[in-house]
Amino acid sequence: MSLLFRSRQQGAQQVNISGFRRFVMFWVHNLQQAVASLGELARYPMASLMTMAVLGLSLTLPATLYVVVKNTEAIGADWQHASEITLFLRKDLSQQEVSTFHKRLSLSNDIESVRWIDKNEALQEFRESSGFGEALDALTNNPLPDVLLVLPVANKRGTVQAQQLAQQLRNEREVEQVRLDLDWLQRLEALLNLVRDGLLALAALLCIAVVLIVGNTIRLNINSKRDEIMVMKLVGATDGYIQRPFLYTGVWYGFVGGLIAWLATAVMILWISGAVADISELYESQFALIGLTFNEMLVLWLLAIGLGLLGSYIAVRKHVRTIEPQ
Template sequence: MAKQNTDKNLLSGSPRITKVSFFGRVASVFQQHFQQIFSSFAELWKTPFATIMTIMVLGVALSLPSVFQVLYKNTERVSGQWDKASEISLFLNKDISEQRIKVLINKLALYSDIETVTHISSHQALEEFKEMSGFSKALNYLDDNPLPDVLIVVPVAQAMNTAGSKLLAAKLKREQGVDLVRVDIDWIEKLQAIVSVAVDVVIAIAILLLLSVLLIVSNTIRLNILNQRAEIEVFKLVGATNSFIQRPFLYAGAWYGLLGGVIAWLLTFVLVQWLQSGVVSLMGLYQLQFQISALNIEEAAILIAAATLLGFIASYISVKQYLVKIEPK
């Protein structure tokens, strides 16, 4: 009887195998990932000098495409303002009468794509030219006024673009009494062509710089893998899976990319602030107001996210290339 009771007690005191729920397993996986994310970040700072140098190199490489983006965005703003031709100058025939000028002004006022028409008489034009040129005394010796009457035409907002201004200028050329129509469009189109070529060059340079980021991070992770070869062999001896071993290296690459992206954003911000005063002074000479537009929140987020993704991809390449080949002897 005593033996039977003992056996029962042993059976009742034996360890029970409890089944872990699905949510418990998911929570365990997430906990494991978070631990490896933060442990990989701490691992970077065991060699702070090398880590800082790598991050700074990544930041400089990534800052160049972001600076190009800032330059392109501001160039688009400026060229967009230039593209909106606000005035069209109509140079009238020298022998046109005052009555005919009034008739022409009334006719142009009926155009649906014209906002205002301003008449500058030949006498007024000559006086303005005297003030601007500084040759007032020499011009007083002229027998007659060589300047014609001019009509300044301001298109409506919908026509304030290259295509609309060209179409309106073609119609105005057919008006009787108009000798010459002047719209500064050709140089704008040439500028846009130059900007388009510059954008292609910038894209090519940006691609090369992003490839350099991949190579830098990939080589850095490769060196980390080789330096921790003994630890990796021990992990594999105790049965650790490749996915478990490679995760810290993947997260380390992502950390390199993320920190490099933050440095790139800071460098771009500092550069914009440094150039701001110079641009304001330059525009002040032309009596214009222009503020450099820096990276907005969305662009900064895209920069940092893209840098993080590049770091992750680069580390993945190194992991698949070198870590899987390490086997315990």
């Protein structure tokens, strides 16, 4: 009787620790299967590297286009006089009134700088450059107004923001006319929007292609191990246990493919940075090509891993379940 009691007591102790053991063994098995799936890829290095290279190069194109768009936006932002607002003041204003208005605009939080072009200086410059000196001398009054060149702060240089600021300045009592030439900037923004939309469409198509490539590769791996999977199911292995190594294979595809995409993008940026520097020097500009930041590289790498996992998940969910022992 006592032996039976001790046996039941030992069994109860095993039940009490079996939950912890299952938790530990779950992660141990996951680690073992992750390493085993990597070893399986190493058995066929050429085929594995080709799949990883296709995945990586498929992500290189949208990553490179993203860098192009980002640098184009930086060029537009560096062109600070693109959104410069020209204010033609009323001719009946005195110099004191113009000076007061100039100082008031300089203190505005929406304005970075204000340059005052005196009407007498403007007339003298026009006389020297136009060749109409005698005709201008015949005039009794200066026909030119005082002009203020207003440069908005950085966050007000967009098309919409600059137009809103111009409208506010148009309502000022001292202002006769406002000129804001944003035609080329509007064209640039429209072109960038088109490129962004095209980039998103291209990235979506290439991501779908990556998922299909990984899914097809995993499907072939499953079919090659069909007999092994049937034996595992005969001895009681669950679908989740069987699927796990294939899922890790997809993760490894994405892991290495993401590194290849990052390296390929970095090499392309390094390759063309010299030509960009030469062009910047010819135009007397300090522009330098901007590559991917650490966060952007991390997003690219995680995206590749996620696509690899998604492709393998679709394949194993569809094909492992259909394999049953006869």
